[in-house]
Amino acid sequence: MLELQDICRSFSGKQVLHDVSLSAERGKLTGFVGGNGAGKTTTMRIILGVLAADSGHMRLDGAELGSQARSRFGYMPSERGLYPKMKVAEQITYLARLHGYSKSEATTRAVDLLTQLGLSERLKDPLEALSLGNQQRVQIAASLVHEPDVLILDEPFSGLDPFAVDLVLNVLTEKAASGAVVLFSSHQLDVVERLCDDLIIIGDGKILAAGDREDLRRRHGTLRYELASDADLSWVQNHSGIRTDEATENRVIFRAEESAAQQLLQDAVQRGPVTRFVPVLPTLSEIFRDFTNDSAPTLPQEATR
Numbered sequence: 001m002l003e004l005q006d007i008c009r010s011f012s013g014k015q016v017l018h019d020v021s022l023s024a025e026r027g028k029l030t031g032f033v034g035g036n037g038a039g040k041t042t043t044m045r046i047i048l049g050v051l052a053a054d055s056g057h058m059r060l061d062g063a064e065l066g067s068q069a070r071s072r073f074g075y076m077p078s079e080r081g082l083y084p085k086m087k088v089a090e091q092i093t094y095l096a097r098l099h100g101y102s103k104s105e106a107t108t109r110a111v112d113l114l115t116q117l118g119l120s121e122r123l124k125d126p127l128e129a130l131s132l133g134n135q136q137r138v139q140i141a142a143s144l145v146h147e148p149d150v151l152i153l154d155e156p157f158s159g160l161d162p163f164a165v166d167l168v169l170n171v172l173t174e175k176a177a178s179g180a181v182v183l184f185s186s187h188q189l190d191v192v193e194r195l196c197d198d199l200i201i202i203g204d205g206k207i208l209a210a211g212d213r214e215d216l217r218r219r220h221g222t223l224r225y226e227l228a229s230d231a232d233l234s235w236v237q238n239h240s241g242i243r244t245d246e247a248t249e250n251r252v253i254f255r256a257e258e259s260a261a262q263q264l265l266q267d268a269v270q271r272g273p274v275t276r277f278v279p280v281l282p283t284l285s286e287i288f289r290d291f292t293n294d295s296a297p298t299l300p301q302e303a304t305r
């Protein structure tokens, strides 16, 4: 497990990380979400050791994090950093060689990874001839080339089409299943909701919530209910103690305390057969808005990157 404890960091006297504590378990995909300027990249760069923390501790599997453990880290930075004129497969082979693979191992590894990422037709093209989404796949291949033990990805899904999202997801899931730590930041909450097992929400340099995705959905956000009946439900809108979010003749989605919801159910049963009454868990976007409304002026959907 990768653990950060009370990490602080300031730039020119302005504190941007405030006692950041988080953990990412082996075998799981951990999503790291927050609005613009929340502190995701700074945190990731500190994990990687390219930026120093002012204070705090970092551990991998209980041991203080040092350069030896970091040599098994893979990183995909948000600012892409490959050689535009170099051919795609050549580039990944070159990186594999730098990590100590023999020439034939490096070639095989490059071709396998790029094929897995859907780029088998583009191996001999220079990077700059590829679309931005495809260049990003190459960047992901670069972060994976040395079979990292801990994979840190800054916005790996931004700019990818749904097909590419699935390809990258398969690669990351496979990586996590092999026992690696996989931590990725993202603005795309729908993608994160679908992909990650665990979630960390950061706002204004502070960790706002963290844990198992489903657990977070159960614990946070406003609980809503769905009620459906064969009978007309138009009376529901005027029922005390509830607020309707959606309403048709035979189906409503409403917010209420549990006691008011139960009362409404009883009233509905007396008026006709109830065909459905279920709690509706909040989406990740709703939870994120609840948490960040106070702390981050910019919602991720408004991000331009």
Ligand SMILES: Nc1ncnc2c1ncn2[C@@H]1O[C@H](COP(=O)(O)OP(=O)(O)OP(=O)(O)O)[C@@H](O)[C@H]1O
Pocket (backbone or CB within 6 Å): 011, 012, 016, 034, 035, 036, 037, 038, 039, 040, 041, 042, 043
């Ligand atoms: N080198 C730096 N010098 C000064 N301030 C910095 C530096 N790097 C980051 N910051 C500031 O730290 C804060 C956190 O930035 P960071 O890039 O970590 O946020 P982020 O969550 O990755 O945002 P985004 O989603 O917009 O990329 C911001 O206020 C940013 O301006």
